[in-house]
Amino acid sequence: xxxxxxxxxxxxxxxxxxxxxxxxxxLNHDAMYWYRQDPGQGLxxxxxxxxxxxxxxxxxxxxxxxxREKKESFPLTVTSAQKNPTAFYLCASNPRALNTGELFFxxxxxxxxx
Amino acid sequence: RKEVEQDxxxxxxxxxxxxxxxxxxxxxxxxxxxxxxxxxxxxxxxLMSVYSSGNEDGRFTAQLNRASQYISLLIRDSKLSDxxxxxxxxxxxxxxxxxxxxxxxxxxx
Numbered sequence: 001x002x003x004x005x006x007x008x009x010x011x012x013x014x015x016x017x018x019x020x021x022x023x024x025x026x027l028n029h030d031a032m033y034w035y036r037q038d039p040g041q042g043l044x045x046x047x048x049x050x051x052x053x054x055x056x057x058x059x060x061x062x063x064x065x066x067x068r069e070k071k072e073s074f075p076l077t078v079t080s081a082q083k084n085p086t087a088f089y090l091c092a093s094n095p096r097a098l099n100t101g102e103l104f105f106x107x108x109x110x111x112x113x114x
Numbered sequence: 115r116k117e118v119e120q121d122x123x124x125x126x127x128x129x130x131x132x133x134x135x136x137x138x139x140x141x142x143x144x145x146x147x148x149x150x151x152x153x154x155x156x157x158x159x160x161l162m163s164v165y166s167s168g169n170e171d172g173r174f175t176a177q178l179n180r181a182s183q184y185i186s187l188l189i190r191d192s193k194l195s196d197x198x199x200x201x202x203x204x205x206x207x208x209x210x211x212x213x214x215x216x217x218x219x220x221x222x223x
Contacts, residue, residue: 042213043158043201
């Protein structure tokens, strides 16, 4: 079945450690996104990519990094520079551009920093 | 003022009730509008897009009021399975989607 796969679903890390969240899609979508969701807040955009080998910062990119070496893959690294990394991370994709239609989300990765 | 504002709820309603949610947006240049549904600890999924003329999908009706800058979602004959958080999403000239914080609906038996 076509869709977006995120892994791991749950992740615990110690302060000071970097962690990489995987996001893979087989929908042949050009655009991919990373959002963060915290209780009581809307989804906030971290990074997005509209084409392979290109990506842009979203609203809260500090402390995060991404790569887009392949169309189907858009991994997110949460670095030790991110001050409050505990959150629910959602990867999404759509065929074209950000505000023009449905976003398809993965099941999310829940990161807890101990 | 937040770019997209929703009443967080919770809205507690009995089965069979009609319930309506509103969502206000601050950017008058906004061009696209959506309602997403998010179940507890799950990912959001598109419920429906909102068109200028209003649109209906079964028990769900979405409307847009550009003059007052709000969108609404009406759910008729509520089911237990409608219990979820409903996210208002607005897209605009800045080429990004803004998510509201969501409205929690709890349908009671």
